[in-house]
Amino acid sequence: MDEPLVTYELSGEIALIGLNRPTKRNAISDRVVEALHVAVERAQVEAKAAVIFGAGKHFCAGLDLAEHVEKPLIAAVQGSRRWHKIFDGIERGGIPFVIALQGAVVGGGFELAASAHVRVADETAFFGLPEGTRGIFVGGGGSVRIARLIGAARMGDMMLTGRTVSPVQMEQWGGVSYVVPQGQALDKAMELARAAAQNAPMSNYAIINALPRIRDMSSEDGLFVESLMSSLTSVTPEATQRLRDFLEKRVAKLEAPKE
Structure with a gap:
């Protein structure tokens, strides 16, 4: 075969x-x-x-x-x-x-x-x-x-x-x-x-699909779509939980690169 x-x-x-x-x-x-x-x-x-x-x-x-x-x-x-x-x-x-x-x-x-x-x-x-x-x-x-x-x-x-x-x-x-x-x-x-x-699936979807389209838009249209995507991703249950975890110090803050 x-x-x-x-x-x-x-x-x-x-x-x-x-x-x-x-x-x-x-x-x-x-x-x-x-x-x-x-x-x-x-x-x-x-x-x-x-x-x-x-x-x-x-x-x-x-x-x-x-x-x-x-x-x-x-x-x-x-x-x-x-x-x-x-x-x-x-x-x-x-x-x-x-x-x-x-x-x-x-x-x-x-x-x-x-x-x-x-x-x-x-x-x-x-x-x-x-x-x-x-x-x-x-x-x-x-x-x-x-x-x-x-x-x-x-x-x-x-x-x-x-x-x-x-x-x-x-x-x-x-x-x-x-x-x-x-x-x-x-x-x-x-x-x-x-x-x-490990990212929220909706965040990954927005990054993959919104960024290349925003790149093809005028600045004003791109900023408008950014606002929509920012709002849509932030109201999902997963985003709410992840933001709460960060605020309540259950996840680490970003650190400077080690390289």
């Missing part, structure tokens, strides 16, 4: 979703993206947070070009729109997604990473957008998500020149949130997912 293209495992409240084509550097084909969709939808039902990772030495080398080069124009457009829908289900779903990155985070792999809420890269990770050198353009949402993370000028530089970027540089640009030693990205991602899973 063939190995699954995408693995799924439930670890307590955390769904572990793995790209599982290590011999192809986890390149994304149509079958892979559909399998990812099934796993993501399952996680939304079964888990309170999820972690996406890549098996082997590389997270994802991007689009499966052997498949893409044979597609007629309309199929290519439809395929791109399918990626948009599935990655949007990650970014604007019901639970937080943390992504663990190592080795190649290239093209469509970077686009997938950009759809998650928190990105953790180990020291072996490198980021690339070689579409310009291959005569194509990003099609998995990168022109929106990656450009908003690191800026359109930096993204354009990567696409025009084919340069690769280290995880330390990418952290400085805003493309990743954490850089960890080699081999520790998945452990760190699990730690962060467990922390996010």
Whole structure:
């Protein structure tokens, strides 16, 4: 029996979703993206947070070009729109997604990473957008998500020149949130997912769904939506209990970082 293209495992409240084509550097084909969709939808039902990772030495080398080069124009457009829908289900779903990155985070792999809420890269990770050198353009949402993370000028530089970027540089640009030693990205991602899973579900839902929409609004519209979300989240029974716990000193105050 063939190995699954995408693995799924439930670890307590955390769904572990793995790209599982290590011999192809986890390149994304149509079958892979559909399998990812099934796993993501399952996680939304079964888990309170999820972690996406890549098996082997590389997270994802991007689009499966052997498949893409044979597609007629309309199929290519439809395929791109399918990626948009599935990655949007990650970014604007019901639970937080943390992504663990190592080795190649290239093209469509970077686009997938950009759809998650928190990105953790180990020291072996490198980021690339070689579409310009291959005569194509990003099609998995990168022109929106990656450009908003690191800026359109930096993204354009990567696409025009084919340069690769280290995880330390990418952290400085805003493309990743954490850089960890080699081999520790998945452990760190699990730690962060467990922390996010402890939040009130309505707070997580508001963070995931309101923030990207507010970003797309005018300042005044964004502030109005912020007021609504602030009020809606604060009147839930869970929020009331958590605020009372804080006021009555049953939970610790925030402390300065130790690093």
